[in-house]
Amino acid sequence: MKSAPHYYIGLMSGTSLDGIDAALVAIGRDTPPQLLGTLAAEMPDTLHEQLLHLCHAQEVSFAELAAAEDAFCRLQAEAVKALLTAQQLSPEQIQAVGSHGQTVEHAPDGHNGGPAYTLQLDNPSLLAELTGCTVVADFRRRDLAAGGQAAPLAQAFHQALFGRQEGEQLILNLGGFANLTWLPSNSKTPVTGFDTGPANVLLDAWFSKHQGGRFDQNGAWAASGNVDPELLERLLDAPFFQQPPPRSTGRELFHLPWLERHLAGHETPDDVQATLAELTAVSVAQGIQQLPFSHQGVTLITCGGGAHNADLMARLAAHLPFATFASPSSYGWPEDWIEAGAFAWLAHQRLHQLPGNLPSVTGARGPRVLGGVYAP
Ligand SMILES: Nc1ncnc2c1ncn2[C@@H]1O[C@H](COP(=O)(O)OP(=O)(O)OP(=O)(O)O)[C@@H](O)[C@H]1O
Ligand SMILES: CC(=O)N[C@H]1[C@@H]2OC[C@@H](O2)[C@@H](O)[C@@H]1O[C@H](C)C(=O)O
Numbered sequence: 001m002k003s004a005p006h007y008y009i010g011l012m013s014g015t016s017l018d019g020i021d022a023a024l025v026a027i028g029r030d031t032p033p034q035l036l037g038t039l040a041a042e043m044p045d046t047l048h049e050q051l052l053h054l055c056h057a058q059e060v061s062f063a064e065l066a067a068a069e070d071a072f073c074r075l076q077a078e079a080v081k082a083l084l085t086a087q088q089l090s091p092e093q094i095q096a097v098g099s100h101g102q103t104v105e106h107a108p109d110g111h112n113g114g115p116a117y118t119l120q121l122d123n124p125s126l127l128a129e130l131t132g133c134t135v136v137a138d139f140r141r142r143d144l145a146a147g148g149q150a151a152p153l154a155q156a157f158h159q160a161l162f163g164r165q166e167g168e169q170l171i172l173n174l175g176g177f178a179n180l181t182w183l184p185s186n187s188k189t190p191v192t193g194f195d196t197g198p199a200n201v202l203l204d205a206w207f208s209k210h211q212g213g214r215f216d217q218n219g220a221w222a223a224s225g226n227v228d229p230e231l232l233e234r235l236l237d238a239p240f241f242q243q244p245p246p247r248s249t250g251r252e253l254f255h256l257p258w259l260e261r262h263l264a265g266h267e268t269p270d271d272v273q274a275t276l277a278e279l280t281a282v283s284v285a286q287g288i289q290q291l292p293f294s295h296q297g298v299t300l301i302t303c304g305g306g307a308h309n310a311d312l313m314a315r316l317a318a319h320l321p322f323a324t325f326a327s328p329s330s331y332g333w334p335e336d337w338i339e340a341g342a343f344a345w346l347a348h349q350r351l352h353q354l355p356g357n358l359p360s361v362t363g364a365r366g367p368r369v370l371g372g373v374y375a376p
Contacts, residue, residue: 003029007036009083009097009133010344011076015176015250016200016305017051017102018214019043020072022079023340024087027348032161035333035341037087041079047071054104054121055251065121072102073123077130084131091132091376098347098371099124099137100339106250108149118150124374135374136347142371143357148364151248152179155193155361156349157342159183162331168298170288170323172316173339174306176201177249178284181361182291190360194245196287197238198254199306202276205256210269219311222277225270234262235279241286246363280306281315288320295322303328303335346370 005028013020024037043051050068054060080097084090101122110116124137140150158171158181171181178199182192200215207216216222240249263272288295300323306312307327317325328335349356355367 005031005034006095006348007089007093008095008344008347009080010340010342010347011079011097011099012340012343013043013072013076013100013102014339015103016204017043017048017176018305020076020079021337021340022076022083023337023344024083024089025341025344027345032164033157033341033345035337037083038337038340039079039083039086040336041075041082043075047075051102051104051121056255069121069123070126072121073126074130077127080127080131080133094133096134096136096347096351096373097127097131098139098343098345098350099127099135100139100343101137103250105252106151106248107252108144108151108248111252116144118144124372128374128376132376134351134376136350136371137374138372139343139346139356139370142368143362143364146357146364146366146368148357148359148362149246149248150362152193152195152361153346153357153370154179154339154342155181155191156356156358157338157345158193159191159358160345161333161338161341162301162328165299168293170298170300171328171338172284172300172302172304174199174280174302174304174309174312175339176204176251177254178280178304178306179248180284180287182293184293191358192245192291193358193361194287195248197241197249197280197283198276199280199304200309201251201254202256202259203273203280206259206269206273206276209256210273215305216273216309219277219309221270222273223311225268225272225274227278228267228271228275231262231264231267231272231275232278232282235259235275236282241283246361248362277309277312277315280312281319284316285319288323297324298322299324299326301326301328301331303333303338305336307335
């Protein structure tokens with residue numbers, strides 16, 4: 001007998017700090033997770049600035065942390081309530097809300113010899129109180145405690161979503177950072193995945209500094225410049241790009257001062273933007289070329305905000321002539337909703353005491369049940 005699907009909400013606010021994505025997902029035993037509804041809550045400028053400051057400041061007060069966390073949590077709660085209203089659902093009909101929280105620092109290999117840590121601002125107690133829903137949160141730290149990178153985590157969800165398709169699949173998420181999933185055609189070969197490096201984070205920062213606004217629409221400004229091969233080579237020299245998986249990264253490594261340290265001084269701003277777009281494309285291509293399969297005819301499913309950037313996609317296509325590009329929309333999941341969907345699925349895994357991580361991806365000592373549960 002088939003079991004009825006249950007409803008979960010996934011909340012994701014990524015490293016781009018562009019907003020909170022809420023996805024309503026039906027999860028049943030016999031079918032892949034299904035996307036039923038979505039809601040995007042734009043990040044107000046004040047909260048965007050607060051969070052950006054927390055990501056990069058040398059010193060932060062507890063009061064600043066608390067204020068940002070509170071504002072962030074209230075925005076999440078509004079997103080959940082608006083999604084429930086739009087879908088005519090009550091909190092009792094939701095099994096759980098999976099909340100990623102806002103990453104403000106990620107140091108899975110420790111910092112200056114200190115302990116490994118990853119910090120997501122989140123207040124699942126307040127979120128449960130404000131929404132009346134069960135909340136599952138703190139997904140990353142159990143993987144870290146088991147010796148893993150705590151990121152990326154979406155690979156297990158990619159497997160649940162796309163793993164039933166024929167042949168090899170690559171899934172590329174182009175968010176603030178880019179991460180890759182390889183689903184081998186042979187189910188005995190473990191799934192591989194890792195962060196390839198920056199995707200939009202440097203593009204956004206450089207655009208904002210020189211053009212104003214949050215991002216370079218369709219990569220038009222990048223397309224107007226020329227790649228500076230010497231700058232590209234200096235950027236690609238960063239040790240992260242040589243590091244074997246498991247690997248994950250964040251704003252700690254790739255930020256505006258890091259870029260500016262590599263400039264010779266004669267580059268024009270549009271050429272720098274073109275070079276940054278090329279850096280994303282080349283680092284993704286290098287990540288794919290390292291994978292042990294024939295590459296020919298592989299399907300590459302692209303998701304995340306960078307999938308809307310025509311210039312970036314053209315650069316990727318030029319470096320990956322063997323791949324057939326596909327949109328996840330053909331599987332019922334538009335590109336912007338995969339990550340939020342992942343956290344709905346991870347909440348389901350937690351409630352069913354099932355593992356959420358893939359040790360072959362994060363490097364953890366074994367599969368682990370991720371996250372804590374906060375009753376309404
Ligand atoms: N039309 C577009 N043209 C160019 N870039 C775009 C477009 N739409 C979105 N983006 C880029 O996508 C970014 C947002 O992507 P996304 O929401 O996937 O990031 P994220 O979830 O914050 O990141 P991460 O996956 O690293 O956590 C924007 O900051 C912008 O750089
Ligand atoms: C520490 C952290 O928040 N990492 C994010 C970030 O954004 C993309 C990439 O870097 C990935 O490692 C991860 O997010 C997705 C959701 C993941 O864990 O799969």
